Amino acid sequence: MIVYDKRLLDNLVLVEEAKSLESAGFISKEQKDLIKKELPAFKRQSNILVRLGFFLLGAFLYLSICGVISLFGLSGESLFFDICCYIFAIAGFAGAEFLAHQNYYEHGLDDAFILGAILNVGFAIAITTEGYELIIAIFVALASFVLYRRYLHLLSLVIFCLAASAVLFYGLFEFGSIGKAILPFVAMLVSAGFYFFTKKIISNLKDSYYYKGLLIANSFCLILFYLSCNYLVVRELSAMLLGIEILPGKDIPFAIFFHAFTLVVPILYLVQAIKTKDRIMLWISFLAIGFSIYTIRFYYSVLPIEVALTIGGLVLFAIAYFSIKKLKDKETGLTFKPDRINNSNALLNAEALIVASTFGLKPEVKTESPMDFGGGGFSGGGSEGSF
Amino acid sequence: MNKFDNQATEALLERKLITENQYQEITVYRSLNIFSLNAELKFFLYLSVLLFTSGIGVLIYNNIDTIGHIAILSILLIVIGVCFYFCFKNSKGFQKSEVKFEHPVLEYLVLAASILTCIFIGYLQFQYKPFGTHYGLATLIPTLVSFFCAYYFDNKSVLTIAITGLAAYVGLSVTPQDLLNNNNFYSDQSLSYSAIMLGVLLVLWTIYSSRIQLKTHFNLIFLTFALHIISIASISNLINDYYGIWLIFAFILAGSSYYFYKVSHDLKAISLYVFMIVYAYIGFNIFLFRVFEHIDLADIWMLLVISLPAYFIGSIILFIKLIKTFNKQIAA
Numbered sequence: 001m002i003v004y005d006k007r008l009l010d011n012l013v014l015v016e017e018a019k020s021l022e023s024a025g026f027i028s029k030e031q032k033d034l035i036k037k038e039l040p041a042f043k044r045q046s047n048i049l050v051r052l053g054f055f056l057l058g059a060f061l062y063l064s065i066c067g068v069i070s071l072f073g074l075s076g077e078s079l080f081f082d083i084c085c086y087i088f089a090i091a092g093f094a095g096a097e098f099l100a101h102q103n104y105y106e107h108g109l110d111d112a113f114i115l116g117a118i119l120n121v122g123f124a125i126a127i128t129t130e131g132y133e134l135i136i137a138i139f140v141a142l143a144s145f146v147l148y149r150r151y152l153h154l155l156s157l158v159i160f161c162l163a164a165s166a167v168l169f170y171g172l173f174e175f176g177s178i179g180k181a182i183l184p185f186v187a188m189l190v191s192a193g194f195y196f197f198t199k200k201i202i203s204n205l206k207d208s209y210y211y212k213g214l215l216i217a218n219s220f221c222l223i224l225f226y227l228s229c230n231y232l233v234v235r236e237l238s239a240m241l242l243g244i245e246i247l248p249g250k251d252i253p254f255a256i257f258f259h260a261f262t263l264v265v266p267i268l269y270l271v272q273a274i275k276t277k278d279r280i281m282l283w284i285s286f287l288a289i290g291f292s293i294y295t296i297r298f299y300y301s302v303l304p305i306e307v308a309l310t311i312g313g314l315v316l317f318a319i320a321y322f323s324i325k326k327l328k329d330k331e332t333g334l335t336f337k338p339d340r341i342n343n344s345n346a347l348l349n350a351e352a353l354i355v356a357s358t359f360g361l362k363p364e365v366k367t368e369s370p371m372d373f374g375g376g377g378f379s380g381g382g383s384e385g386s387f
Numbered sequence: 388m389n390k391f392d393n394q395a396t397e398a399l400l401e402r403k404l405i406t407e408n409q410y411q412e413i414t415v416y417r418s419l420n421i422f423s424l425n426a427e428l429k430f431f432l433y434l435s436v437l438l439f440t441s442g443i444g445v446l447i448y449n450n451i452d453t454i455g456h457i458a459i460l461s462i463l464l465i466v467i468g469v470c471f472y473f474c475f476k477n478s479k480g481f482q483k484s485e486v487k488f489e490h491p492v493l494e495y496l497v498l499a500a501s502i503l504t505c506i507f508i509g510y511l512q513f514q515y516k517p518f519g520t521h522y523g524l525a526t527l528i529p530t531l532v533s534f535f536c537a538y539y540f541d542n543k544s545v546l547t548i549a550i551t552g553l554a555a556y557v558g559l560s561v562t563p564q565d566l567l568n569n570n571n572f573y574s575d576q577s578l579s580y581s582a583i584m585l586g587v588l589l590v591l592w593t594i595y596s597s598r599i600q601l602k603t604h605f606n607l608i609f610l611t612f613a614l615h616i617i618s619i620a621s622i623s624n625l626i627n628d629y630y631g632i633w634l635i636f637a638f639i640l641a642g643s644s645y646y647f648y649k650v651s652h653d654l655k656a657i658s659l660y661v662f663m664i665v666y667a668y669i670g671f672n673i674f675l676f677r678v679f680e681h682i683d684l685a686d687i688w689m690l691l692v693i694s695l696p697a698y699f700i701g702s703i704i705l706f707i708k709l710i711k712t713f714n715k716q717i718a719a
Binding site for chain 2: 033053061286305310313317334337339
């Protein structure tokens, strides 16, 4: 099913490993360069900025090809409008196939064609079925899964996960209000089921090709599981879908369960992540804790936002400070010492760091700016700007 | 721990690409089973500083007329004093090269202290107007304090605040959102000139500081700001209709692209290189568009649409070549 040469995929893993070993100081730079030279490789852009640039260029190219196709089609009949998206999708598949045969992998150009193909499949089905969501979701899920299997394209897998959950939701909507009412529980059970399913596959996996994709699917299940029964999500969705108006003093059914779920699951994630040393789960647990705090504040805002921010900052500082103090001198296991091998299982973390270091300045300036200028209607900077 | 990493290491050993010794070393290290929270905890520190300072900022802003001013000022002053006390106590003093605090928390204390100082001076100016109507001065002083902290404690985050402050003194808002929305330059023609002057000034400063070996690792930050400020200012003026002014800016953009092409090779900074290419490409396309503006496109628009894919394929090939040569040259 995989279109790429397996040998090249193996080489990619080896070169990546050599890179992380070099940055960890186990092998010398010359040795890494030798390994890199020895093993033939894909045309691949590892720098996220460059890849983004090529993605944009690829998108332009794809659009211009679609433009040429429409130019010829327009002289035909109105039939063209019904089938144009199918043709565009086929162009996308053809482009992706061509690039894959030229050994482009994670390059940016291939991303543009693969994503464009999926998008156009969605549009095409939407035009044919006049916007029937369930069918659109099914076809998008199918297309993205096939593209993932063939090109090992991780973004397609993310789209597949989203589309598959959309299939679940829209499928339940077909059952009317009963389906909508049991939606949170079904989503919770399904995501839990798939979590253990993907976990099992990972532990039985022989080849590394599908490892990253399975990891993403696995993490997606964790996120969906948390969101499915989060109090805020359930309450707002039930207001939106079922049209229930929640009067003051009343609450949604099973409110206690949802409250407990919102509080317990993030902590469960955190404990489990530290126990199993699972970095992705750790980050998901951080995000979940943040969202739980937001949920609580959304309905029971005890403190005004600025006081909450100030106190939150202090509490967070204390937590970080004491954790650092505790972990600082440990040599094994859980520690504050930076890990020498920044290997691919720290993918999320490493990639976040790369983005942060290449974009570096932006997030820092952005976050500072509210008080320097934006909030600074009162600061000197603000007044200067208005001159 | 990912089992495939061990597999990969074994495969490297099998192919004789690493030695037996190295393999042993790696397996011993892996068996330590290290799970480092370094990045996470540092990120938390950073987040806590941001939460705290923005909380304080809003708090002061909302209560500006209610709580006693003196009380607020004195509390702020105490917090600033405490932060600076710890920083100075633990710092190794000013050094020209890169220095790091022994304890990672201090780095974030410096950040907190300088943000709070900015808030303090802003509040002071709003309430008591010590600088009168010299609003520039009220911007300049926090900027100077930030520059001092950045250089003394070797802190990059503070440096970015300082540069934004400097730009604000000139009358520019160079926060990324504003640069992207880029409404700075439409409203005011003369602002573009000062923006370009500021960019040139930053570039000159990097040249000077690398000559005297002063904090050379800061150069990338200065240059990044300079690149974005100059490029965006000139690109937004390329669409200017005022006589031939856009031609001048086309030359400026070409010159700055050439300079940053050189300097990105020297610094081995691919982020500078990529953004330089992107800006140059955008500028070039606008230039083409302006040249063709006077030709009647009605007759040849079909030809134009058909030739577009070829144009993009050509540019893709060009960019692949550019990136390849860059990677080769910085590896050499």
